[in-house]
Amino acid sequence: MPCEASASALLAEWLSSSWQACSLFLDVDGTLLDIAETPDAVRVPPELLAALATLQRRLGGALALVSGRSLDSLDALFAPLRLAASGGHGAQWRQLADEAPRHASNALDAALRERLAVLAQRHPGVLAEDKGSSFALHYRAVPEVAPALAAALDELLAGPLGRGLRLLPGKMVFEVIGRGCDKGLAIRRFLAAPPFRGRWPLFIGDDVTDEAALAVVAELGGLGLSVGRALPGARAVFADAAALRAALVEAAGGLAR
Numbered sequence: 001m002p003c004e005a006s007a008s009a010l011l012a013e014w015l016s017s018s019w020q021a022c023s024l025f026l027d028v029d030g031t032l033l034d035i036a037e038t039p040d041a042v043r044v045p046p047e048l049l050a051a052l053a054t055l056q057r058r059l060g061g062a063l064a065l066v067s068g069r070s071l072d073s074l075d076a077l078f079a080p081l082r083l084a085a086s087g088g089h090g091a092q093w094r095q096l097a098d099e100a101p102r103h104a105s106n107a108l109d110a111a112l113r114e115r116l117a118v119l120a121q122r123h124p125g126v127l128a129e130d131k132g133s134s135f136a137l138h139y140r141a142v143p144e145v146a147p148a149l150a151a152a153l154d155e156l157l158a159g160p161l162g163r164g165l166r167l168l169p170g171k172m173v174f175e176v177i178g179r180g181c182d183k184g185l186a187i188r189r190f191l192a193a194p195p196f197r198g199r200w201p202l203f204i205g206d207d208v209t210d211e212a213a214l215a216v217v218a219e220l221g222g223l224g225l226s227v228g229r230a231l232p233g234a235r236a237v238f239a240d241a242a243a244l245r246a247a248l249v250e251a252a253g254g255l256a257r
Contacts, residue, residue: 007225007236008247014202014223015055015251023062023199024055025187025213028069028077030171030206031227034241037140038127039069042077048245049081051252056083058252061096061195066183068175068209070131071101084196089168089177089209090186091133095193107132108176112161116176119152133178140172149174170209184212191220204244205231 014022026032029042036042056063064084065074071087071094086093092103116135120128125142126149129135137153139145153167153174168175187203190196201222203213206229214224214233226234227244238244 007238008243008250010223010236011202011204011225011247012251014200015059021198021200022059023064023191023196023201024059025064025066025190025201025203025217027183027203027205027207027210027213028065028067028074031204031210031241031244032065035140035171038138039073039129044078045245047249049078051245051249052078052083053081054252055248056081056097059195062199064190064196066090066186066203066205066213068131068134068136068170070133073131084190086183086186086190088131088133088181089175090181090183090189091131091178093186093189095190096195103133108135108165109161112156112165112176115156115161119149119156123149134175134181136173136175138173143172146172168209170207175209182212183210184216187213187216204238205234206241207231 029035033042064086066086067074068089069087071085071092074085074087075082082097084094084097092101094101113130113135117128120126120137123145127138137149139149156162157165157167164179165176166179168177187201191201201217201220203217204225205213206227211232214231217224218233223235224233225236227238228240230237
């Protein structure tokens with residue numbers, strides 16, 4: 001697997017000489033931003049906001065966040081910057097920065113959401129995050145509960161309340177989402193319409209939840225990069241989120257010139 005220097009060079013190449021033909025898709029937690037103890041504790045450095053604003057402008061709007069977070073959470077996190085985005089692992093999206101959200105799946109059943117909240121309460125230290133169209137259980141504070149939590153979730157989803165749903169594991173999190181939602185489908189959706197249509201996709205992610213997106217990008221002849229570890233479909237790896245942020249700031253400065 002090529003090293004971080006290769007990742008930075010590939011990113012710079014795609015965002016400079018090829019910017020007119022490139023679309024940029026970015027995961028957020030663990031990729032753009034350092035993972036924190038809770039989702040609300042992450043911070044967006046001002047230099048990253050400035051770089052993303054420059055890249056959005058020079059790419060003609062063909063820059064989107066592709067995240068497990070909800071669109072509301074993304075907007076609050078990156079305010080005042082507003083970007084095209086897909087939230088909830090593809091469950092909701094907006095093609096343009098200023099358009100209203102669209103939904104690929106409905107909110108989870110209220111009874112299921114209640115059962116998931118109760119399950120979190122049975123494991124002190126597990127954080128429940130109800131995103132409407134998906135439900136996440138974060139166990140970063142108590143990693144030892146992962147096997148019991150996974151077993152309980154498998155049992156719950158095997159019943160009537162789990163029909164049409166699947167369990168998506170991530171970094172210290174289990175998330176219940178619809179079977180028709182993943183980040184690869186989200187990228188296909190973006191590429192079907194302006195301003196992304198006709199451009200080569202570039203996606204950067206860090207977790208197993210990003211593997212579907214990397215597979216789609218590879219299939220379409222685009223560029224996949226990962227952060228922190230080599231993921232299937234990634235051509236090179238950034239050491240961490242800070243290294244990616246530095247590369248984006250550098251690339252944005254080059255584009256500005």
